[in-house]
Amino acid sequence: MTVFDRRAVRRHRDRAAASVQDVADILHDAAERLLDRLDDISRRFTRALDVGGRGVVAPMLRARGIETICCDLSPAMAARAGAPAVAADEEFLPFAPGSFDLVVASLSLHWVNDLPGTLIQLRMALKPDGVLLASLPALGTLAELRRALTAAEAEITGGASPRVSPFPDLRDCAGLLQRAGFALPVADAEDIRLLYADPLALLRDLRAAGETNAVALRNRRIPPRALFPAALAALPQTDGRIPATLRLAMLTGWAPAPTQPQPLKRGSARISLADALRGDA
Template identity: 65%
Template sequence: MQDPIIFDRRAVRLHRDRAAATVGSVHDILDEAAERLLDRLDDVNRSFGRALDIGGRGVVAARLRARGIETVSIDLSHSMVSRSDAMRVVADEEWLPFGPGSFDLVVASLSLHWVNDLPGALVQIRHAMRPDGLFLASMPVLPTLGVLRGALLEAEVDLCGGVSPRISPFPELRDCASLLQRAGFALPVADADTVMLAYREPLALLRDLRAAGETNAVALRRRTTPPRDLVPQALHRLGDRRPHQTVLRMAMMTGWSPSPDQPKPLKPGQFTVPLAEAIGDRSEALLRDGQPD
């Protein structure tokens, strides 16, 4: 059975081609997201020799190379990947052209949310990693752009009597760790990080989305020109707050390619102290001392 087509990958590539000339205007946002993701490397007591940067738009590769890590950057768009100062490959995230064990670090900063078969892409990423390699990824999750999504939906219902998807569907945070586990990563973790963005006017948010190559590529989108009043009405519904606040909520995902040397969770029956006894000891200590140990 063929996987459902959620995104128009040709549109994704064309949007990135166009955005290659403007993405510099949102460098600060992309760089902040990359910094927060790569900060997790500081918590790992090991070095990495060769990294794969997936869709980093020139930001991630610069940070990896500053850490002394040899880096290969890939992107669906030739124009966008040309922004990287690392070795560059035009490649589709859904069809990675790398053999097993090619990298000991893979980083995907805000770049996997336009992939149709995300579980399949994660499996390919894991196969391209050496044993005990580290995978770091960030993805927008709900409620990112929720206010804008609602404003567009309400305005289009009023104007057309129906709606067309205009913003990418985002997963819930709780889905992300299970995606890593399903793809075979060891020790999967997904936690949340939030960037608050303030704009003088709501229209500036739409300009930034376009500049970053994040305009609508949903396969079921309406292909005709939207009603002339759609955006003005949607922006009016966002209100006249100054500044306009927008939430970028990210799932920060960490997983390791399996290795025999990794620590394993204890199996049932392997615990040396019964849970009831451990809780009892803890409760007695709290009653005796009046505070946690």
């Protein structure tokens, strides 16, 4: 099923390569929260793949002493990470099985049509017992802007078209990892709350990051002139500022390996669940 226009995604990222530095602080914060999970893993990684890190993630990995290759749908954005870097479609990755012991995808998989298929390819690119760290905008991200745009467009035109990307529910994310064959899948959420003095700055930041609308069923006509002023005026305010919420689903999964903990065979328990709940064990 085609949800996103991948050509539009590439165009947006090509254009954003010249402006993404304007939102580097936000991208760095999100990447740092994701990479903090490496500190809880008692092993050393030697070769990593940075998927769509927009020139932010690769330097952070290299600063940890990890050899890092970057890939991005946009050649211009891939080049921001420094060599070695390749232009590659996340849905058709060119890497051989077992090429990496770490894959990091920070805010880069939410424009993929076949997310389970992409996760399978990333798992195959990992060595046994390799780790995937990924973050995705989850349901609740930009909820304020979505509601304001929908209400304003319904008021002006009598209908509404998708103007903010659909995001997955956090509850589904661990299931996606499991479906893709990852062992020990974990999904948790972190919120980044931004405040804007100028509501137009929120739209400028989305454009600078390459996050403008690429939904395949988007309305491609020029929007009514009154739409965005009406929507921005309706946004809620906190102490005179416009809030924008980024709800990040943080995903951790391991490529299967014989050395990993394995569940006991069914029926092998020596204590019944009823006894354990009663505290008799």
